[in-house]
Amino acid sequence: MSSENLPQSPERPSARKPRVAVVFGGRSSEHGISVVTAGAVLRSIDRTKYDVLPIGITQDGRWALTADEPERMAITDRRTPTVAELADSVSGSVALSFDPSDREVVYAEPGSVPKALGEVDVVFPVLHGPYGEDGTLQGLLDLAGVPYVGSGVLSSAVxxxxxxxxxxxxxxxxxVGPYAVIRPREWEQDPAAARKRIADFAGEHGWPLFVKPARGGSSMGISKVDSFEGLDEAIEEARRHDPKILVESLLxxxxxxxxxxxxxxxxxxxxxxxxxxxxxxxxxxxxxxxxxxxxxxxxxxxxxxxxxxxxxxxxxxxxxxxxxxxxxxxxxxxxxxxxxxxxxxxxxxxxxxxxxxxxxxxxxxxxxxxxxxxxxxxxxxxxxxx
Incomplete structure (x- = not known):
């Protein structure tokens, strides 16, 4: 995003509207759904009541300004959009101040003087999954002293x-229903013991089982397993999203x-x-x-x-x-x-x-x-x- 197209600081504090930073995208496998969610939120925020600053987090974790164009943030041809597609340039980055008395947002490009974009009054973090919904972003915002929509660090992590x-x-x-957990070290060091424990769980509760990432969402990485033969494949699919695995019985x-x-x-x-x-x-x-x-x-x-x-x-x-x-x-x-x-x-x-x-x-x-x-x-x- 070129410097001449940067959002301008709102009017003087005594007159300005509350400023909302809508933060979306992120490093999780739910990146695309987060972008779609952000588009719906951006369409619905009352612009007569709030100023809005869209901030997208790319899949490699960089914070970038994006154009305020919610019509581009929709599922098209069965694929979800990405932050990189929405940002005019991802060479620059945005950052919050970590002085709780200063809620300034700063934009910086390599080789250029950082530019202040004004203060943010509240963040609407519409990230899903790890590195956003799990308390990590919430902790960062607490350090920065910026209010945000949703639960705090502990509740988000839980x-x-x-x-x-x-x-x-x-x-x-x-x-709650019957469940078992396969922790990363257990699967990596003694997969035979993990398989036996799941087989014993299935013997008690029956097939099919549902194998899922313990810290995932949007039903990504979940497999329905009808027999022991499909267990390893289901575990590896879940581990593509999270090294800790949850196994649940059918209800x-x-x-x-x-x-x-x-x-x-x-x-x-x-x-x-x-x-x-x-x-x-x-x-x-x-x-x-x-x-x-x-x-x-x-x-x-x-x-x-x-x-x-x-x-x-x-x-x-x-x-x-x-x-x-x-x-x-x-x-x-x-x-x-x-x-x-x-x-x-x-x-x-x-x-x-x-x-x-x-x-x-x-x-x-x-x-x-x-x-x-x-x-x-x-x-x-x-x-x-x-």
């Missing part, structure tokens, strides 16, 4: 690591999701959604979610009592992990009529077809208001320890 998420839920009395029933949003008086739950079985897909994987646009049913066709129970559990999960801002909680409603929590997402998909905004739309909070509420909640909170 929400990203499915093993420790489940451990937290169990400690708070929330129902028969319906997939139910519920959104949680922080209001002035505390968190509230949305109407739930039902994710019906997807034709041509063995489960609700990445292709079904984002490429083929498989659609959930909102509100879920469940009873009033079941709706009240899943809403109660969703808020309980939000509180158990000490979350802030927003969460999408995913459940199974088993054939026995019991809810089992599968996971939470502290920065759920925010694309136009994503379930979280759809559930809140049905609950009376349209997309633009949802974005505004999240920004206002972030600016109400202080930075630092949470």
């Amino acid at each position: 929400g990203q690591d499915k093993e420790y998420m489940k451990r937290v839920f169990v400690s708070f009395g929330l129902p 028969t029933g319906r997939e139910i999701e519920c959104g949680v949003l922080e209001f002035e008086d505390g968190p509230r739950a949305s109407v739930p959604a039902w994710i019906p079985p997807v034709s041509d897909h063995s489960f609700y994987d990445f292709e079904a979610k984002y490429i083929d646009s498989a659609s959930g049913v909102v509100p879920a066709p469940i009873t009033e009592a079941e709706t009240a129970e899943v809403q109660r559990l969703a808020v309980a999960a939000f509180e158990a992990a000490a979350c802030e801002g927003l969460v999408r909680a995913d459940f199974f409603l088993t054939d026995e009529g019991e809810f089992v929590i599968n996971e939470i997402n502290t920065m759920p998909g925010f694309t136009p077809i994503s379930m979280y905004p759809r559930m809140w739309e049905e609950s009376g909070v349209p997309y633009a208001e949802l974005v505004d509420r999240l920004l206002q909640a972030a600016m109400r909170r202080s930075t630092g320890l949470r």
Whole structure:
């Protein structure tokens, strides 16, 4: 991005609107979905109320200014966009000040004098997966003293690591399904012992099993395994996304999701959604979610009592992990009529077809208001320890 096209500093502090930095992209395998999410957020921020600064993180971790062109940030021909495609140049970089009394954003190009772009009042980090949703970016923003949308360091880390998420839920009395964990050292040093442990797990709980990255999202790297013969291939596929692997047993029933949003008086739950079985897909994987646009049913066709129970559990999960801002909680409603929590997402998909905004739309909070509420909640909170 040439210096003459750089965003200008807002007007003097007494008159200026709050400035929002929408940070997206990142180093995880969910880079493209993060860009799509950012496009939807940029389209919906009220420009009469906020100034906006789009900041993309490239797949190799550089922070770059991008053009404010959300129409380019969409899935096209079954592929997701990248930050590198959106930045006029990735030779320059942007950085936050790490003086908490100074929220200045600075742009620098090799061989040029750094240029101040003005202060940022709040960050909307729409990154998914490691290096963004897992507490790493949240810690950086806490050091910089900049408020941000969503959960803090600990809650983000717990929400990203499915093993420790489940451990937290169990400690708070929330129902979780059977699972096992293969840690990196175990697979690297004694894969035979790991295979035997998973075989014993399958012997107790039955096939099929679901093998997934412990710290991944958007259903990337997940395999449904019907027998022991497919286990190694599934583990290696999951390890392409994360060296720690989670293995879960099949729970028969319906997939139910519920959104949680922080209001002035505390968190509230949305109407739930039902994710019906997807034709041509063995489960609700990445292709079904984002490429083929498989659609959930909102509100879920469940009873009033079941709706009240899943809403109660969703808020309980939000509180158990000490979350802030927003969460999408995913459940199974088993054939026995019991809810089992599968996971939470502290920065759920925010694309136009994503379930979280759809559930809140049905609950009376349209997309633009949802974005505004999240920004206002972030600016109400202080930075630092949470």
